[in-house]
Amino acid sequence: MILYPDSYLFSEENQLELNGQVIHHQHAWLLNIGDEELDLMFENGWRRAGNIFYRYSYDTHEDITTGVGPLQVLPLRIPVNNFTLTKSQAKIWRKNENFRWSLVAGRPTDAHHELFVLHRERFERNVPDSIFDFISTTHESVPTRGLILDVYDGEKLIATSLIDHTPKSMSSIYAMFHPDYGAHSLGVYTMLLEIYSCRQLEKAYYYPGFAHHESSFYDYKKRFNGLEWLDWKGTMDWLPYERLMGKTERE
Incomplete structure (x- = not known):
């Protein structure tokens, strides 16, 4: 069982009622945070957007594909040593093996902002304004230690994942891909690259963010x-x- 520390990190819990559903939520604004405290927040289901750290029991936004909400939040993680590829994931890995990729500490470039603008065109609801809705302008160092995973087709940037990391963990903040490459399942592919990187860097846990108990975009x-x-x-x-079976998977 995970225990709450007596720490300023864990702000007072708030509640609201929406459509008859009681929603629990917590927020904390942090200028900086160390690796051990960040791991503790990951382990307790916290996420971040810029300097705002948060967790909540229900997502009050409508799902971007179905328009349904609120949806019960499902914080997720993968113990890296327990991960194995499914058949469809192995196929995605092979299909994209000619793409070049890199993982570096840094800040978004003009190419990242251009990719973000292309990526967000696929959404009709809850469209973000900027990359900086998700990370700070000092992504590589404040408030956490940030990484950028990029995938290239030749010299063309086609996918990016913005990441938090500690010696113990890697956590995906936001991923985006070029709309011309929809057939390559780049959202799944960047997750596979992150898990691969976790193994190479000997990290114990990969946090892919949250999904919902109900069916949704995630x-x-x-x-x-x-x-x-x-x-x-x-x-x-x-x-x-229990893993959700995809349409192309039999086991």
Whole structure:
């Protein structure tokens, strides 16, 4: 069981009612945070957008594909040593093996902002304004230590994942891809690259963000072997999640 520390990191819990559903939520604004404290926040189901750290039991936004909401939040993680490829993920890995990729500490460039603008055109609801809705302008160092994973077709940037990391963990903040490459499943591919990087860097946990208990746009995150979810309004334990079968998977 995960225990709450007596720390300023864990702000007062608030509640609101929406459509008859009681929603628990917490927020904290942090200028900087160390690796051990960040790992503790990951382990307790926290995410961040810029300097705002948060967690909540229900997503009050409408799902960007179905328009349904609120949806129950499902914090996710994968113990890296428990992960194995599914057949469809192995196919995606092979299909994209000619693409070049890199993982570096740094800040977004003009190419990243251009890719972001192309990527957000696919959304009709909850469209973000800027990359800086998700990270700070000092992504490589403040408030956390940030990484940027890029995928290239030749010299063309086609996918990017913005990442937090500590010696123990890697956490995906936001991923984007070029709309001309929809057939390459680049959202899944960047997740696979992040898990691969976790293994290479000997990190114990990969946090892909959250999905929902109900079906939603984020169901692709629930199709990974070794997946766990945090019951943060119940036992506060990370529990095994039975992988959601995709249309192309038989096992």
